[in-house]
Amino acid sequence: xxxxxxxxxxxxxxxxxxxxxxxxxxxxxxxxxxxxxxxxxxxxxxxxxxxxxxxxxxxxxxxxxxxxxxxxxxxxxxxxxxxxxxxxxxxxxxxxxxxxxxxxxxxxxxxxxxxxxxxxxxxxxxxxxxxxxxxxxxxxxxxxxxxxxxxxxxxxxxxxxxxxxxxxxxxxxxxxxxxxxxxxxxxxxxxxxxxxxxxxxxxxxxxxxxxxxxxxxxxxxx
Numbered sequence: 001x002x003x004x005x006x007x008x009x010x011x012x013x014x015x016x017x018x019x020x021x022x023x024x025x026x027x028x029x030x031x032x033x034x035x036x037x038x039x040x041x042x043x044x045x046x047x048x049x050x051x052x053x054x055x056x057x058x059x060x061x062x063x064x065x066x067x068x069x070x071x072x073x074x075x076x077x078x079x080x081x082x083x084x085x086x087x088x089x090x091x092x093x094x095x096x097x098x099x100x101x102x103x104x105x106x107x108x109x110x111x112x113x114x115x116x117x118x119x120x121x122x123x124x125x126x127x128x129x130x131x132x133x134x135x136x137x138x139x140x141x142x143x144x145x146x147x148x149x150x151x152x153x154x155x156x157x158x159x160x161x162x163x164x165x166x167x168x169x170x171x172x173x174x175x176x177x178x179x180x181x182x183x184x185x186x187x188x189x190x191x192x193x194x195x196x197x198x199x200x201x202x203x204x205x206x207x208x209x210x211x212x213x214x215x216x217x218x219x220x221x222x
Contacts (some may be wrong), residue, residue, distance in 0.1 A: 012209070014028065019073045020032070020036065020072065030088040030091070042065045043062045043063070043064060043066075044064050045060075048060040048189060048209075049189070052188060052189075055193060057181070058206045059101075059206055060186060060189060060192060061097070061101075061209070061211075062101075063092040063212055066214060068131050070213055073088070074213065077184075079166050085128045086125055086153050089212050090126075090128030090129045091128075092124045093125060094129050094187065097133060097222045099191045101180070104178060104206070104208060106178050106179075107136070107183075108135065109138065109180045110126065110136050110139070111125065111182045113127035113141050121210075122220070123139070125184060127181055129210075140174065140199075141168060141195055144164065144167055145165055165194060166194060166197055171202070174204040175203030175204070176203060176204075177204055179199050182210055185204070185211055187215045188212070191200070192211075195207075
């Protein structure tokens with residue numbers, strides 16, 4: 001009873017705002033109806049493949065194209081310390097997973113690791129997805145080097161920049177497992193493919209990837 005009263009009071013004092021347009025929303029909502037009506041227009045319809053070398057992930061899906069209002073919320077989450085947005089953004093990842101991978105028996109969920117950030121955005125998203133879908137959450141990958149930011153590079157430099165950047169914490173953990181790999185955005189797919197390569201070399205039977213958004217042009221910097 002006390003907890004429910006506290007939740008009511010906190011929402012009255014600190015009312016929720018839409019993570020996309022910042023308008024006030026109902027107490028149980030994270031986005032407003034006006035923004036929700038825009039989602040169909042930016043729903044990702046592109047099949048995400050890795051066309052720049054040997055593909056290692058078995059499938060990759062994204063809920064949206066990287067466009068406003070979703071792109072604005074992702075930037076706020078990653079670069080403006082809006083960490084509370086994680087649950088809402090993870091909701092969309094969970095939705096696209098249910099839509100596309102419902103028939104797959106997923107053994108565990110991992111994320112693309114970050115080494116040089118105090119706040120691990122992909123880990124936050126993955127933790128929320130794990131809780132939502134009741135999939136075991138594993139910090140199975142580590143980042144080995146501080147390479148350049150992928151979003152600042154062209155296609156060829158992205159491919160070179162990411163080589164050898166990741167490894168498995170436990171070399172035998174992935175063996176025979178279907179792994180769900182989470183990240184925020186997919187552009188060329190080079191980061192997800194490199195992580196998938198490491199997982200496949202570790203014996204993973206299948207790697208399925210899911211993100212919030214995909215850039216419309218795989219050669220465009222985002």
